[in-house]
Amino acid sequence: MKRKLIAAIGVAGMVVGIAACGSEGGKGGDKAGADVKELTVWLTVDAQNNWPELVKAADDAVVRKHPGLTIKHEFYGWPDKNAKLDAVLATDKAPDVVEMGNTEMLGYVVNGAFAEIDPKQFEQSDAWLDGLKESVSYGGKTYGVPYYAGGRVGNWRKDVAAEAGVKAPPKTYAELTAALDRIQAEKGPKFSAWYQPSPDWYAAMSFVYDAGGAIAEQEGDRWKAGLSSPESLKGLNEYKKVLDTYMKADKTKDESDRYIVYGQGNAGMIFGAAWEGATAEDPKNDKTGKLKGNLENFVMPGPSGGNLPVFLGGSDLAIPVKSDAQAVAVEWINAFTGAQGQKGLVAKGNLPNNKADLAPLKSDPKTAVPAIAAESSWFVPMAPGWGQVEKAQILKTMLQEIGTGKKSVEEAAKAADEAIDKVINTK
Amino acid sequence: MSAADTSTAKVSPARPPAPPGTGQTARGRGGQGQRGVRRRRRGGGGAGLPWALLAPCLLVLLLVLGYPLARLVTLSFQKFGQPQLWGFQEPESVGFGNFTRILGDGEFWSVVVRTVVFAAGAVVLTMVLGMLIALLLQRVSGWVRTLINIALVASWGMPVIVATAIFKWLFDTDYGVLNWLLSRLPGVDMSGHNWFAGGPEGLTVIMLLVVWGAVPFVAITLSAGLTQVPRELEEAARLDGAGAWGVFRYVTLPVLKPIIVMLTTLSVIWDMGVFPQVFVMRGGHPEAEFQVLTTYSYDKAFVVNDYGGGSAIALVTVLLLLGVVAVYMRQMLRIGEAE
Numbered sequence: 123m124k125r126k127l128i129a130a131i132g133v134a135g136m137v138v139g140i141a142a143c144g145s146e147g148g149k150g151g152d153k154a155g156a157d158v159k160e161l162t163v164w165l166t167v168d169a170q171n172n173w174p175e176l177v178k179a180a181d182d183a184v185v186r187k188h189p190g191l192t193i194k195h196e197f198y199g200w201p202d203k204n205a206k207l208d209a210v211l212a213t214d215k216a217p218d219v220v221e222m223g224n225t226e227m228l229g230y231v232v233n234g235a236f237a238e239i240d241p242k243q244f245e246q247s248d249a250w251l252d253g254l255k256e257s258v259s260y261g262g263k264t265y266g267v268p269y270y271a272g273g274r275v276g277n278w279r280k281d282v283a284a285e286a287g288v289k290a291p292p293k294t295y296a297e298l299t300a301a302l303d304r305i306q307a308e309k310g311p312k313f314s315a316w317y318q319p320s321p322d323w324y325a326a327m328s329f330v331y332d333a334g335g336a337i338a339e340q341e342g343d344r345w346k347a348g349l350s351s352p353e354s355l356k357g358l359n360e361y362k363k364v365l366d367t368y369m370k371a372d373k374t375k376d377e378s379d380r381y382i383v384y385g386q387g388n389a390g391m392i393f394g395a396a397w398e399g400a401t402a403e404d405p406k407n408d409k410t411g412k413l414k415g416n417l418e419n420f421v422m423p424g425p426s427g428g429n430l431p432v433f434l435g436g437s438d439l440a441i442p443v444k445s446d447a448q449a450v451a452v453e454w455i456n457a458f459t460g461a462q463g464q465k466g467l468v469a470k471g472n473l474p475n476n477k478a479d480l481a482p483l484k485s486d487p488k489t490a491v492p493a494i495a496a497e498s499s500w501f502v503p504m505a506p507g508w509g510q511v512e513k514a515q516i517l518k519t520m521l522q523e524i525g526t527g528k529k530s531v532e533e534a535a536k537a538a539d540e541a542i543d544k545v546i547n548t549k
Numbered sequence: 550m551s552a553a554d555t556s557t558a559k560v561s562p563a564r565p566p567a568p569p570g571t572g573q574t575a576r577g578r579g580g581q582g583q584r585g586v587r588r589r590r591r592g593g594g595g596a597g598l599p600w601a602l603l604a605p606c607l608l609v610l611l612l613v614l615g616y617p618l619a620r621l622v623t624l625s626f627q628k629f630g631q632p633q634l635w636g637f638q639e640p641e642s643v644g645f646g647n648f649t650r651i652l653g654d655g656e657f658w659s660v661v662v663r664t665v666v667f668a669a670g671a672v673v674l675t676m677v678l679g680m681l682i683a684l685l686l687q688r689v690s691g692w693v694r695t696l697i698n699i700a701l702v703a704s705w706g707m708p709v710i711v712a713t714a715i716f717k718w719l720f721d722t723d724y725g726v727l728n729w730l731l732s733r734l735p736g737v738d739m740s741g742h743n744w745f746a747g748g749p750e751g752l753t754v755i756m757l758l759v760v761w762g763a764v765p766f767v768a769i770t771l772s773a774g775l776t777q778v779p780r781e782l783e784e785a786a787r788l789d790g791a792g793a794w795g796v797f798r799y800v801t802l803p804v805l806k807p808i809i810v811m812l813t814t815l816s817v818i819w820d821m822g823v824f825p826q827v828f829v830m831r832g833g834h835p836e837a838e839f840q841v842l843t844t845y846s847y848d849k850a851f852v853v854n855d856y857g858g859g860s861a862i863a864l865v866t867v868l869l870l871l872g873v874v875a876v877y878m879r880q881m882l883r884i885g886e887a888e
Contacts, residue, residue, distance in 0.1 A: 211631075211635045212634045233632045234635070235635060371722065371741070372743055373743060374745050383723075388723070513854075514852075515836075526743070528747070
């Protein structure tokens with residue numbers, strides 16, 4: 123067993139390893155980078171797993187214009203992505219293009235990590251989706267390019283619904299809960315009629331926004347947490363009811379392996395990203411073989427009567443200030459996220475980064491559900507300290523405590539509000 | 550048999566095992582302690598030679614430990630976040646700011662208490678189990694002893710991360726084999742029981758994992774020590790009417806005491822510094838109730854990007870451990886003297 127004397131020293135070593143490089147940054151060199159030999163692009167594993175051919179196409183297009191250019195790719199997973207990025211930005215070997223989750227952008231922009239860009243250089247920038255456009259803007263300037271968006275949809279098993287005598291997907295929240303009640307009764311207490319991981323704040327906050335609440339609201343130029351408002355509490359209580367009634371599995375697990383759990387056959391429904399259903403019925407994940415052909419996406423109805431506002435997730439691409447090939451980086455991003463690229467991304471079940479491409483999706487039965495669901499959406503507060511709220515897992519902690527019943531909804535919300543207020547206004 | 554004899558006899562097994570399980574520092578410090586003493590004893594001519602021989606080792610230690618430690622100390626007195634890390638802003642000194650902030654934070658103290666309780670529990674369990682296994686090893690036949698030793702070495706040799714992942718599966722709420730097994734017992738329904746819903750229960754599971762990984766070293770070292778307990782002393786005690794407990798309490802324990810003190814201090818140091826077990830078991834994001842000093846420091850530095858605050862926590866941890874290290878050093882020096 124290889125144990126360290128004091129892990130603290132190890133941690134210290136890591137701090138130092140990174141910090142030691144801290145002072146060397148900012149050499150930059152030729153920022154225009156007309157004669158660069160190498161471009162480094164960091165994308166998340168989604169691109170590697172799901173649309174590597176689009177990456178290749180963008181590479182080819184750029185290399186055609188710059189013969190002799192090598193494009194290096196690194197693909198990183200979401201959980202450790204930011205620690206890695208923090209470390210590399212401390213060196214002068216920063217990548218030239220990085221993918222950021224749209225909620226993560228702001229924290230880095232505020233601290234000056236990314237170069238300002240001119241949106242006019244990018245195709246369809248005048249039609250970028252509002253939620254994504256907001257995520258790349260700060261103080262009236264633009265620091266990134268929307269890459270793709272992802273809506274959230276309900277997805278259930280038609281075979282399970284049919285067993286309980288339910289034929290059609292629900293149109294209203296009352297229909298949804300009635301159907302889930304019948305499924306739960308039919309399948310017994312070990313089956314989750316709706317597999318909803320408690321800490322999944324994207325789902326929980328949909329209930330909060332549906333009830334008219336908000337995570338935080340702006341008062342003047344200050345942000346104030348709002349989870350204890352009567353509206354927010356109403357949403358959280360509804361969420362708690364869902365967990366108590368339909369969620370029979372591990373209440374501390376987060377949503378990262380939801381499609382795997384779904385594939386194991388002990389759940390009737392999920393509310394997640396549009397691709398999760400499709401991935402769950404992949405033979406790799408479909409352990410019982412019953413999912414294939416039995417899954418159905420539907421627009422989630424909300425308790426307040428309309429469609430449940432969904433979190434408009436997505437990714438942006440940004441150019442680190444320290445990149446020495448910014449001009450070529452712009453070209454690569456354009457080749458990757460331009461009209462051609464969007465076509466490819468949409469074919470993979472994503473939403474495009476712009477309204478022009480989104481419109482036709484609503485009338486195509488194959489893409490209508492996520493496209494319509496995305497019409498009613500919410501986004502995180504664009505507050506300078508939002509990144510810290512997310513990093514400190516304040517919402518996840520609160521929801522887990524609510525889910526496991528460790529705290530009442532009111533207590534958990536109050537504690538979360540206090541924690542949010544502490545960091546949300548600090549850079 | 551004189552006191553000096555016994556103590557030398559039981560010391561020899563103690564020293565070799567110390568390095569394998571130990572990190573660089575323990576080995577370095579232990580080594581320095583012993584050699585320092587030896588030099589003093591032999592004294593006299595050629596005082597430069599030992600230093601020359603030590604130099605490469607010292608140099609490596611200085612680079613590997615000294616430099617990070619120096620940076621740790623500087624960092625803990627600075628405001629150091631992302632802009633400083635990336636070189637956009639110069640780090641500014643904040644004096645004892647980081648420390649007063651941490652020491653005034655109730656959360657920090659609850660983490661300290663949790664860490665101490667966790668480490669104490671793990672150490673006591675490790676030592677008791679290790680001693681029981683060592684005693685058992687003495688009394689079983691040769692091939693059983695070999696089997697037990699193989700099992701011990703195998704669990705010792707398993708990488709922490711792998712072991713943690715396996716424990717995670719064992720204790721899984723929905724698919725864990727433990728819940729399934731317990732549910733087989735009549736009248737018990739543990740299916741869907743969540744072992745990690747609460748901090749105390751979850752940390753107990755993690756403690757089991759830590760103990761499981763630490764027992765082999767303790768057991769093997771103690772069983773080596775036990776072979777040095779003079780039979781005639783035990784026999785004499787028995788003739789005087791001592792039972793099994795009496796022999797253990799008044800003969801075995803006193804003879805083993807130096808080894809036990811050393812193993813305990815080492816265990817305290819290791820168990821206070823547990824990191825991967827907690828970190829991996831909680832999926833890289835330990836909940837507030839699972840935070841121990843190491844993960845808390847990591848969290849502050851690398852997740853919330855307060856590198857100054859994280860360093861300050863690490864430094865306080867080091868200071869807390871210095872007391873334990875002192876006990877360990879004293880024991881090592883004493884062993885040196887006895888030689």
